[in-house]
Amino acid sequence: MMTQFRQTAVKLFTLLFLVLFIIGCTPTAKEEASNNQKIGVLLVNHGSRSSTWRQVLMDLEKNVQSRILSGGVVKGTKTAHMEYTEPSIATQLKAFDAEGFTDVIIVPVFLTVSPHTFDDIPTIIGQKVDPQSLEVLKIEKIERYTPRAKTYLTPNLDFTDILKRNVLRRVKEISKDTNNEGLVLIGYGDETYDKEWGQLFDQVATYVKDSTGIAEHAYGWCGHIVHYNSDSTTAAINRVLNKKERAVVVPVLVAHDETFQVKIIGDGIDKIAKSDEKVIYRPDAILPDPNVESWVVQICDEFAAKVKNQTLTER
């Protein structure tokens, strides 16, 4: 009787052990999802007809790719242009889907908030249905594509102080006599978020002024908000020249585009009398910048870790 009881107890214990062992070995839903996960990174830029501009953005991916992939979490990177030329966002998202990626971290290489980052890109990837974006995308023949992979949008470049440090470095490279110079920042501008753009440019200028001793600043726009006209550049330079002998003009644009840095801003400078003496200008851009590259790597690492641990909601 005792032996029989002991045998039954051993059987029950063994069964219990096996059940617990199987439960312990079965991956949780989270672990299973993590095992099947394939995370990609898509660097999205505005796009341009300028091949110089596009090349800089392609170089950005080339310069960050190995560092992003070295963590082992991200399995692939791609670059997409929102407008004008291929590869488009839709093309690259289709490629990610075809390669079996489950999650795509989208890094908008844009300066700050604008309808492009806030409405257009989310509408293209199927996260939003902004009515104005929908219509404009049709007219511009920009394809919308909702990928099978989950998508996550990271913040813009203004999220950290890299923009401030970038402009400071470029001012220091061309400035000759800070006591007699004023700072002029020229950016693309935006109608909808004009206040935010103004605040950002004031913050950047204040940072540069505090670090260099330059006392005056002004900013102007060269994008759609001023119909790509050079008058805003001229007006900003004149505001500074009313108080200082020379103006240091810095284009706060992502990359070099002949239409903006040479034609629009250049024309704006040419309208200034004795511009050769009064204006210091180099038609450069935010990129290339190792700090921007580091930021891209860092934001990708952060997002990839969150995606892997499933602590990030699709966005």
Place this chain on the structure above:
Amino acid sequence: MSTNSFTRKLRRFNIVTHRDVGYFFSALVIVYCLSGIALNHINEWNPDFIITKEEVDLKQTFTRENVTPELVKQFGNSVGETTYKVYDFPTNHQVKVYYQDASLLINLTEGKGVYERISRRPIFYQSNVLHRNSAPAWKWASDVFAVMLIVINVTGLFILKGKHGLGGRGKWLIAAGALPPLIVLIINGML
């Protein structure tokens, strides 16, 4: 076939070509002209869409933290929208609510917003779609149209003979017509 007979046939062919190609493309000429005028003034108006904007005063301020789906529904009530698609925060003090063909951008710290409704501008939207080659494959039709405009133009030059033809007043009027663009290019130092 005598030279006279050949010339007569050629002239007849020229007139028929001018007449029939002209008839065929007349609608498209008008479409492109309308669209051309519209797009010429793109800086002064939106030739594609009618965007109506309405200022909204919510009479109180909010913070990002207290924006809930329920509150977003209430925002919609103030502009006559009963259902929204999605909402999002462009900045920490702004929320944008998306509706069918409309959106509402609210400044939370001011308690004010702008309600924007978009609709296609009749005739102009469709004309501009064609003129800008926004429709798939229309580029080729547009190229054919451009070549045909040259045909209409050139055949038109040879319709009349004599003092009203190309050899008469025609050549002077062609020269006069070429002057305005030339003058503009010379004045702007582009020649």
